[in-house]
Amino acid sequence: MSASAPEPDAATPRAGAIAALEMRGISKTFPGVRALSNVSLQAYPGEVLALMGENGAGKSTLMKILSGAYRADPGGTIAVNGQPVSIDGPQAAKSAGISIIYQELALAPNLSVAENIYLGNELSHAGQLDRKAMAEACRPILERLGTPFGPNTLVGSLSIAEQQLVEIARALHAKSRILVLDEPTTALSARETDRLFALVRQLRNEGIALIYISHRMAEIYELADRVTVLRDGSCVGTLEREELSADAIVRLMVGRELSSFYTKTHDAEAVLGPVVLEVDGITDGARVKPCSFALHRGEVLGVAGLVGAGRTELARLIFGADRRAGGSIKLEGKPIAPRTPKQALDAGIAYLTEDRKGLGLFLDMSCGSNINVGVIDRDAAAGGRLNLQRARERAMGAFQAFRVRAASPLVQVGSLSGGNQQKVLLARLLETGPKVLILDEPTRGVDVGAKSEIYRIIDELASKGLGVLMISSDLPEIVGICDRVLVMREGSIAGEVGGTTGVPVTQENVMVHAAGLAA
Amino acid sequence: MSDFEPVSGNTNPEPGSVLAGTGTGTGSAPAAPSHGGAGLSARQVRLRATLQATGMLPVLIILAVGFHLLGGHRFLTAQNLSIVAQQASINCVLAAGMTFVILTGGIDLSVGSILAASAMGALIVSLLPDFSGLAIPVCLGIGAGIGALNGLLVAYAKLPPFIVTLGSLTAVRGLARLMGSDNTVFNPNLSYAWLGNDGLHILPGFAIPWLAIVAMVVIVLSWYVLRRTVLGVRIYAVGGNPAAARLAGINVPLILLFVYALSGALAGLGGVLSSARLYAANGLQLGQSYELDAIAAVILGGTSFVGGVGSIWGTLVGALIIAVLSNGLILVGVSDIWQFIVKGLVIIGAVALDRFRQGSGVRT
Numbered sequence: 001m002s003a004s005a006p007e008p009d010a011a012t013p014r015a016g017a018i019a020a021l022e023m024r025g026i027s028k029t030f031p032g033v034r035a036l037s038n039v040s041l042q043a044y045p046g047e048v049l050a051l052m053g054e055n056g057a058g059k060s061t062l063m064k065i066l067s068g069a070y071r072a073d074p075g076g077t078i079a080v081n082g083q084p085v086s087i088d089g090p091q092a093a094k095s096a097g098i099s100i101i102y103q104e105l106a107l108a109p110n111l112s113v114a115e116n117i118y119l120g121n122e123l124s125h126a127g128q129l130d131r132k133a134m135a136e137a138c139r140p141i142l143e144r145l146g147t148p149f150g151p152n153t154l155v156g157s158l159s160i161a162e163q164q165l166v167e168i169a170r171a172l173h174a175k176s177r178i179l180v181l182d183e184p185t186t187a188l189s190a191r192e193t194d195r196l197f198a199l200v201r202q203l204r205n206e207g208i209a210l211i212y213i214s215h216r217m218a219e220i221y222e223l224a225d226r227v228t229v230l231r232d233g234s235c236v237g238t239l240e241r242e243e244l245s246a247d248a249i250v251r252l253m254v255g256r257e258l259s260s261f262y263t264k265t266h267d268a269e270a271v272l273g274p275v276v277l278e279v280d281g282i283t284d285g286a287r288v289k290p291c292s293f294a295l296h297r298g299e300v301l302g303v304a305g306l307v308g309a310g311r312t313e314l315a316r317l318i319f320g321a322d323r324r325a326g327g328s329i330k331l332e333g334k335p336i337a338p339r340t341p342k343q344a345l346d347a348g349i350a351y352l353t354e355d356r357k358g359l360g361l362f363l364d365m366s367c368g369s370n371i372n373v374g375v376i377d378r379d380a381a382a383g384g385r386l387n388l389q390r391a392r393e394r395a396m397g398a399f400q401a402f403r404v405r406a407a408s409p410l411v412q413v414g415s416l417s418g419g420n421q422q423k424v425l426l427a428r429l430l431e432t433g434p435k436v437l438i439l440d441e442p443t444r445g446v447d448v449g450a451k452s453e454i455y456r457i458i459d460e461l462a463s464k465g466l467g468v469l470m471i472s473s474d475l476p477e478i479v480g481i482c483d484r485v486l487v488m489r490e491g492s493i494a495g496e497v498g499g500t501t502g503v504p505v506t507q508e509n510v511m512v513h514a515a516g517l518a519a
Numbered sequence: 520m521s522d523f524e525p526v527s528g529n530t531n532p533e534p535g536s537v538l539a540g541t542g543t544g545t546g547s548a549p550a551a552p553s554h555g556g557a558g559l560s561a562r563q564v565r566l567r568a569t570l571q572a573t574g575m576l577p578v579l580i581i582l583a584v585g586f587h588l589l590g591g592h593r594f595l596t597a598q599n600l601s602i603v604a605q606q607a608s609i610n611c612v613l614a615a616g617m618t619f620v621i622l623t624g625g626i627d628l629s630v631g632s633i634l635a636a637s638a639m640g641a642l643i644v645s646l647l648p649d650f651s652g653l654a655i656p657v658c659l660g661i662g663a664g665i666g667a668l669n670g671l672l673v674a675y676a677k678l679p680p681f682i683v684t685l686g687s688l689t690a691v692r693g694l695a696r697l698m699g700s701d702n703t704v705f706n707p708n709l710s711y712a713w714l715g716n717d718g719l720h721i722l723p724g725f726a727i728p729w730l731a732i733v734a735m736v737v738i739v740l741s742w743y744v745l746r747r748t749v750l751g752v753r754i755y756a757v758g759g760n761p762a763a764a765r766l767a768g769i770n771v772p773l774i775l776l777f778v779y780a781l782s783g784a785l786a787g788l789g790g791v792l793s794s795a796r797l798y799a800a801n802g803l804q805l806g807q808s809y810e811l812d813a814i815a816a817v818i819l820g821g822t823s824f825v826g827g828v829g830s831i832w833g834t835l836v837g838a839l840i841i842a843v844l845s846n847g848l849i850l851v852g853v854s855d856i857w858q859f860i861v862k863g864l865v866i867i868g869a870v871a872l873d874r875f876r877q878g879s880g881v882r883t
């Protein structure tokens with residue numbers, strides 16, 4: 001079997017075969033919420049089963065039952081290789097041969113690769129850690145995975161992608177035959193993703209059953225032999241490889257047809273209109289080489305490029321979040337020199353961070369407070385007294401305008417799904433009344449339904465005359481909603497497509513510049 | 520409840536992806552009942568929700584009733600409660616300032632020393648014939664000044680709060696001793712001594728101590744600032760996520776400077792109250808280890824040590840618990856030595872409780 005192409009044959013080992021993992025009739029009830037009802041899925045040796053569903057559909061709960069973090073309600077069964085097993089804790093999952101690699105990796109950065117692989121069942125010799133034996137035992141597994149590092153490397157010195165390999169090595173070392181990957185590519189670059197995919201195929205061909213959780217349609221196409229879709233805690237269908245299509249998956253996930261996934265109704269002539277933001281030779285002296293561009297009123301200007309091309313750094317320079325080493329910024333023709341985010345916001349530039357939880361939201365605070373935090377000083381009465389009435393109005397208004405799905409603005413924002421959190425953060429920025437909106441990966445970690453709504457919001461804002469600068473690694477989305485695209489590579493603007501360039505905005509044209517292949 | 524109170528609640532249809540809220544309400548602000556939980560039984564979830572809603576208030580009530588029964592029905596009398604209120608008040612004032620600091624994720628170890636230095640300043644000024652009226656302003660000024668210095672080092676030099684205030688704990692203690700040449704300064708005619716020894720006579724034979732009134736005013740003003748002003752929201756925001764606060768356009772260093780200066784000023788107020796009570800100040804002994812009681816009160820009150828979550832009412836309950844423990848243990852005849860042990864264990868127990876309330880501390 002070839003190691004690269006998912007051949008149709010790969011999907012047939014289950015003709016008469018015993019499932020490596022069979023979950024049947026799994027339900028899980030939390031006080032007040034039924035998270036899973038009667039979910040069944042099978043994963044066969046030597047196949048990649050993709051598990052899809054919007055945030056909140058029950059994927060994580062199902063995987064937590066598999067890992068022993070939760071116990072399913074009585075009535076369901078789990079069988080491994082046809083033998084019923086009872087998974088009542090992490091140890092039971094491990095001995096059943098199940099390993100789960102979460103988005104947030106669970107490694108000790110201060111220990112070596114081998115020590116991490118052996119964490120919990122260290123080899124010892126007369127009460128002393130036998131580091132040598134552990135390292136030697138790990139070596140063949142690391143070689144099998146083709147890792148560029150050895151067993152004695154400190155985990156903290158490895159990249160995220162390499163740490164993921166350590167997790168996979170740990171799973172293989174534990175003789176796992178069922179491997180769950182939970183959104184493994186979120187933090188990976190394109191090249192690292194390719195390498196991971198090759199490894200996933202290798203493991204599949206070695207007969208391991210892989211369950212692959214992802215939001216990214218392209219990855220599902222590339223890897224999956226079958227796709228099981230969850231919605232609202234129920235299994236709504238399983239698609240065979242030959243039935244896979246974006247429409248079919250989205251229809252199952254959302255439960256309705258998405259008439260148009262990308263909305264683009266704003267005036268495409270905006271690229272010829274008046275300039276709202278003019279950036280000239282802006283640089284931080286390190287990761288951002290002098291960059292110049294103009295953003296027009298009512299235009300959606302995409303910024304594409306590979307991870308590490310300096311896109312976020314450029315946005316932060318314009319927003320005053322990092323120190324500029326040179327260059328100038330003009331807003332509506334007037335020079336501005338923001339040295340702090342506050343100055344940029346006051347001037348009329350808002351920035352949506354790519355790191356929603358780390359740099360965006362106040363997770364302990366209510367949605368209402370998160371929406372209002374940028375404008376409370378404008379609304380406040382003398383002496384800084386909060387205008388609670390106005391704050392409530394703003395919060396309710398934003399909830400309606402953005403269709404935030406939460407019981408009320410009093411709900412803690414940390415308890416919302418990614419899409420709704422993003423809407424809350426977006427609402428905060430828009431309450432400040434910006435003229436220029438910089439969006440950094442606005443749909444990262446957002447489910448399909450909310451993605452479409454965010455595109456609609458962006459389109460509406462452009463129609464109202466805002467200049468939108470949108471950084472994104474999701475090429476279909478760049479192509480879908482941008483009028484013009486700047487492509488960054490190694491800290492510089494390497495090219496431009498769309499607008500007046502005469503080059504149409506297509507994935508290929510963008511990639512040509514991103515990869516440095518332009519003549 | 521306003522839009523600005525961090526409210527517990529969980530409407531996510533995927534429970535477990537989110538832990539039940541971290542709980543802030545104590546007494547006045549009951550948290551919404553949470554119906555999520557990380558693999559807990561229904562009983563545990565209910566218990567946790569109850570704990571979040573009521574904070575440490577039940578502990579306070581149980582302690583008070585317990586001491587009343589064990590102490591020969593002498594605890595819950597008007598006279599004794601007035602003494603407890605008096606004992607709690609100085610710690611209450613310090614703990615209010617500490618609440619602001621801990622809400623930003625910091626700590627202020629220097630409040631006991633600041634209290635001593637500012638009380639020394641007040642006494643010295645009160646002995647100057649022409650300037651005795653300036654004693655209280657000078658006292659507050661010294662406190663705010665030293666607090667602002669702490670704040671400058673934390674906010675602009677970006678030094679860790681623990682280190683900065685540990686340093687000033689020692690240095691300011693030395694300053695306090697230097698001010699009186701290591702002697703006790705005494706003023707039998709202290710103009711503001713009524714503040715420490717008199718009260719508001721509401722009934723014949725019963726007065727509310729001025730100390731307690733001052734403490735209550737401080738608590739209510741703190742509540743107002745934290746929950747009803749722009750500044751308060753920003754303090755919670757800075758504590759909850761400083762990086763996000765900066766990107767949201769908040770001047771984070773200014774907020775930090777404010778909370779340390781305020782903590783210092785309230786320590787100065789503590790100096791006013793202590794010196795009023797004693798007619799004297801001593802640079803060596805006054806305010807020794809007061810910072811620990813203040814921190815304990817804040818933590819007992821459920822304010823999170825990492826910042827962003829907590830309430831001033833919790834701090835009030837915490838300060839009262841400490842005062843009730845001190846008073847009650849004496850009343851039931853527990854020795855001084857055992858009081859230390861019991862108080863320490865109660866603090867550890869409370870932090871354990873805090874952990875339980877926050878679940879495993881994982882936030883998604």
